[in-house]
Structure formats: C-alpha cells, structure tokens
Amino acid sequence: MDVRAWNCVQDGMMAHIVFVERDGTRREVAAPLGLSVLEIAHKNGVDLEGACEGSLACATCHVVVDPQWAEKLTPPTEDEEDMLDLAFGLEKTSRLGCQIVMTEALDGLVVRLPRTS
Amino acid sequence: MTMLDMARPGAQTPDGEIYLDYQATTPCDPRVVDEMLPWFTTHFANPHSVDHAAGRRVHDAVEISRVRVAALLGAQAREVVFTSGATEANNLAIKGAVRHLLSTGTARRRVITVATEHKCVLESVRDLRAEGCEPVIVPVGADGRLDPDVLHRALEVPTLLVSIMMANNETGVMHDMAALAPLVRRAGALLHSDLAQAVGKVAVDVRALDLDLASVSAHKMYGPKGVGALFVRRRPRVRLAALFSGGGQERGLRSGTLPAPLLIGFGAACDIAMREMAGDAARGRMLRDHLLHLLRAGCPGVEVNGDMEHRLPTNLNLRFADATALDIMARAPELCVSTGSACSSAEVVPSYVLTAMGLDAAQAARSLRLAVGRYTSRADMDRAAQILCRAAAGGA
Numbered sequence: 446m447d448v449r450a451w452n453c454v455q456d457g458m459m460a461h462i463v464f465v466e467r468d469g470t471r472r473e474v475a476a477p478l479g480l481s482v483l484e485i486a487h488k489n490g491v492d493l494e495g496a497c498e499g500s501l502a503c504a505t506c507h508v509v510v511d512p513q514w515a516e517k518l519t520p521p522t523e524d525e526e527d528m529l530d531l532a533f534g535l536e537k538t539s540r541l542g543c544q545i546v547m548t549e550a551l552d553g554l555v556v557r558l559p560r561t562s
Numbered sequence: 563m564t565m566l567d568m569a570r571p572g573a574q575t576p577d578g579e580i581y582l583d584y585q586a587t588t589p590c591d592p593r594v595v596d597e598m599l600p601w602f603t604t605h606f607a608n609p610h611s612v613d614h615a616a617g618r619r620v621h622d623a624v625e626i627s628r629v630r631v632a633a634l635l636g637a638q639a640r641e642v643v644f645t646s647g648a649t650e651a652n653n654l655a656i657k658g659a660v661r662h663l664l665s666t667g668t669a670r671r672r673v674i675t676v677a678t679e680h681k682c683v684l685e686s687v688r689d690l691r692a693e694g695c696e697p698v699i700v701p702v703g704a705d706g707r708l709d710p711d712v713l714h715r716a717l718e719v720p721t722l723l724v725s726i727m728m729a730n731n732e733t734g735v736m737h738d739m740a741a742l743a744p745l746v747r748r749a750g751a752l753l754h755s756d757l758a759q760a761v762g763k764v765a766v767d768v769r770a771l772d773l774d775l776a777s778v779s780a781h782k783m784y785g786p787k788g789v790g791a792l793f794v795r796r797r798p799r800v801r802l803a804a805l806f807s808g809g810g811q812e813r814g815l816r817s818g819t820l821p822a823p824l825l826i827g828f829g830a831a832c833d834i835a836m837r838e839m840a841g842d843a844a845r846g847r848m849l850r851d852h853l854l855h856l857l858r859a860g861c862p863g864v865e866v867n868g869d870m871e872h873r874l875p876t877n878l879n880l881r882f883a884d885a886t887a888l889d890i891m892a893r894a895p896e897l898c899v900s901t902g903s904a905c906s907s908a909e910v911v912p913s914y915v916l917t918a919m920g921l922d923a924a925q926a927a928r929s930l931r932l933a934v935g936r937y938t939s940r941a942d943m944d945r946a947a948q949i950l951c952r953a954a955a956g957g958a
Binding site for chain 1: 662665666667668796797799801813814
C-alpha cells in the first residue's frame with residue numbers, strides 16, 4: 446500500500462462498494478479508500494478467496510465489474526491479464542479484486558462474484 | 563552460367579520432375595535440417611521437463627524458436643502458441659475465440675469468412691452453427707478479392723469474429739487487408755487471418771495489419787511438416803477456449819508435448835526467411851514472370867485467373883484455352899503441378915475458389931496452379947514452358 450493510500454485509511458475516509466453475491470444478493474459495505482476490493486471483501490466476510498493474498502500469483506479473487514463501472518478503472522496490467530487467463534467464468538469486465546484499489550472516484554462501485562459453473 | 567541457372571537442391575525431384583507445387587508444400591531448407599538433427603538424438607529431452615538440465619536445454623531452444631517465429635510476424639514471443647500446423651491454428655483461433663466470447667454472455671452470434679478461404683477455415687466457421695452462431699460466407703469479385711463494401715454490409719449485424727486469409731492457396735491473390743481490418747475493428751469484432759501462404763513470401767506485420775489472431779505453417783516456408791503457430795494478441799488481450807484437454811502446455815491454450823526438433827526447424831526457417839525473404843521474392847517474381855512470358859508466347863489463349871497485381875510473387879493460376887488441367891497433367895508427368903482442388907476417380911470437382919470468382923465448371927477444369935520457390939531455376943522455367951505448351955496443344 447502506498448503512503449497516500451495508507452493516509453486515507455488512517456484518516457478513515459470511506460466509500461461504499463456493492464458486492465453482488467452468487468445468489469444475486471446485493472451487499473453494500475463500507476470501503477476504506479486505499480484498500481483493495483479483495484481486502485474489503487475479507488473485512489466483510491464476502492466469499493472471495495484470494496489464495497495468494499494479493500501478490501498477483503493466482504486468479505481466485507476474480508470479480509466481474511459492473512459494465513458501467515468498468516471504464517472508470519485503471520486498465521489491467523499484462524500481469525493481471527496473465528492471471529485472468531487462468532480464471533473460471535471469465536467475462537468481458539472481469540478483474541482481479543486485489544488489483545482494484547478504492548478511490549473516491551470509485552464510491553458506489555458494483556462488483557459481482559463470478560459464476561462458478 | 564548465372565546464379566539463376568545454377569541447379570539448387572530441391573529444384574527437381576530425384577526422378578527428375580520439375581517441382582512447381584510450392585503452395586502445396588516446400589522442401590525443407592538443408593540449413594533447417596542441419597539445425598534440427600541434434601534435437602532428435604543428442605538433445606532428445608522433453609521440453610517441459612524443466613526439472614533437469616537436459617530438459618531445460620530443449621526448453622530454451624524451443625523458446626528461441628518462439629522468438630524467431632514472433633520476430634518474423636512482428637509479434638512478441640509470448641503471443642506465439644505452437645500448434646501442429648495452420649489447420650490446427652485456424653481451428654483454435656476460430657472455434658476457440660468464438661467459444662470464449664459466447665461463454666462471456668455476449669449477444670453477438672455472427673461469424674464471417676470469405677468464400678475462397680481454405681477448407682479448414684470454412685468448415686470451422688460452419689461448424690459453429692451447431693453452437694448457435696450465424697456463419698456468413700461473403701463472396702469475392704472476379705479478381706478473387708473481397709470488396710470492403712461487401713464486408714462492411716456483412717458487419718452491419720453485430721459480429722463475433724471475421725476470418726480473412728492474407729494470400730489465397732490456389733490463386734495467390736492477396737486481399738486488401740489494410741482496407742478490411744479497420745472495418746472489423748470498428749464493428750468490434752475479432753479479426754483472424756490465415757497467413758499460411760503469405761509468411762516467408764511477403765512481409766507480414768501483425769501490428770500493422772491490426773490482427774487479433776493469425777495462423778502460420780512451417781512447411782509452407784521451407785520448414786518441417788507437422789508444426790505451425792497461432793499468434794494470439796496480448797494487448798488488448800484475446801482469449802480462447804482451448805480445444806484440447808491435457809497438461810496445460812502453451813499457457814493452457816494447446817496441451818501436448820511440443821515437438822522440439824520440428825519447432826527448432828520452424829524457428830530456423832523463420833530466421834532464414836527474415837534474412838532472405840526479399841531476395842527470394844524478387845527472384846521468384848522474375849522466374850514466374852519469365853514463365854508467364856514464355857507461356858503467353860507459346861501457348862495461345864492462356865489466361866491468368868485472379869488479380870495479377872495483388873498476388874504472391876511466386877504464384878500463377880493459369881487457365882488454358884482448350885485442354886483440361888487433368889489432360890495437361892497426364893501429358894506432362896515430368897511436371898509437379900496441381901489443380902488445387904479435390905480430385906476423385908478421375909472426375910474433377912471444380913475448384914470452389916475459382917467458381918467463387920465467377921468461373922464456370924469448364925473454365926475451372928482448364929485451370930492449373932503453379933508456384934515457384936527457393937530452388938526453382940531459370941532452366942526449370944524454360945523446360946516447364948516447353949512441356950506445358952506441348953501438353954496444352956495435345957502432345958504427350
């Protein structure tokens with residue numbers, strides 16, 4: 446986490462994020478600026494695995510970003526794309542939760558957990 | 563004696579026939595064979611056995627080949643997936659990309675290709691009908707080329723993928739990729755190109771052509787039979803559903819142990835092509851034009867099928883005035899030429915490539931495909947012209 450992001454966390458600046466769970470349930474949770482979608486999921490008990498703990502070595506924190514929000518994110522790096530190659534249920538706006546860091550501009554972000562079958 | 567008159571290895575078959583079927587296959591360049599040989603015997607380890615030094619040695623050599631193939635295409639090494647040849651690459655590109663897109667829940671269903679494509683492309687596209695796609699086969703003009711307006715209209719329905727070969731395997735005619743590619747891009751579809759006949763003969767740059775997927779074959783460019791490659795663009799990422807289940811080799815896109823000796827030959831052939839392609843093309847064009855000049859002088863009524871300007875420098879597709887291609891081939895056993903179409907029990911099925919260009923069955927039956935290559939000599943051209951003119955006139 447960079448210093449600016451850490452400061453945001455320290456300052457307790459909050460945004461919100463909506464997780465759409467596999468059964469369609471929408472869960473709006475507090476999203477401290479500077480934390481990743483994966484970290485926010487874990488803080489709130491959302492069922493997102495993240496086996497490598499955000500070190501970009503797996504695709505188990507795969508989320509599908511709401512198409513209206515996808516454009517607002519920084520495009521994925523090649524390393525993230527390489528990991529997404531291995532993800533199941535890939536969709537056009539698929540991303541890794543560990544690579545999306547909350548900013549003010551992302552307040553209200555909607556991400557869906559991928560289909561498992 | 564000039565360089566052109568010197569006999570070179572592979573110019574003629576052991577029985578003395580003149581080989582003019584370079585679009586069917588090319589001989590392996592002896593330099594390619596030299597590079598391959600140690601990898602059959604001395605360095606035989608599995609390139610995926612990276613736990614030991616012998617395996618890593620083969621792995622590294624295969625990766626050098628990947629770099630060489632990529633360099634010839636203007637791609638990154640990581641964008642090259644090795645396959646058994648262009649047929650597999652075409653299948654993987656078309657079915658793999660479309661199946662992946664369908665799995666993402668897209669509403670697009672149309673898949674477009676051209677009437678003169680290789681069978682494996684046409685059949686791959688048609689096979690997708692069973693999976694809910696709408697195959698569209700667009701026509702070509704009398705010159706063998708796809709009119710950009712025709713493609714533009716086909717793209718009015720949201721499309722998943724378009725497959726357009728760069729150079730045709732029967733006529734050598736080249737499409738105007740620079741005009742076609744932007745239409746596909748604007749329509750938001752993927753663009754695949756079968757480059758099997760073009761790579762090594764003309765300069766190819768997958769970035770300049772703006773391709774998402776491209777297929778290559780080693781044996782069309784003086785490499786060994788049994789290997790090829792698929793270029794899969796990384797930025798923006800093109801994703802494929804694999805055709806084979808297995809050990810996940812080639813980044814999961816093509817399971818199966820890589821045939822290291824063949825791939826090392828493929829890399830060597832690409833390396834030679836990088837250095838010699840321009841010279842080969844200039845020399846091939848001179849030989850081909852010389853042959854055409856002799857035929858026009860000695861063989862009344864001979865015509866060229868397809869656009870003569872936008873064509874591989876080494877190819878001719880000739881239409882004779884009276885004789886059928888089968889008769890000519892029977893009367894000229896000392897030439898290795900072909901019709902480029904499927905023959906069964908002495909009855910020629912007219913070439914669908916030629917009929918798509920507006921030729922009738924009789925005209926197609928009088929058409930012959932010839933292609934010169936790296937080992938063709940000027941003397942071969944003189945002799946071939948003599949033999950063809952005699953055979954076309956009815957003499958054995």
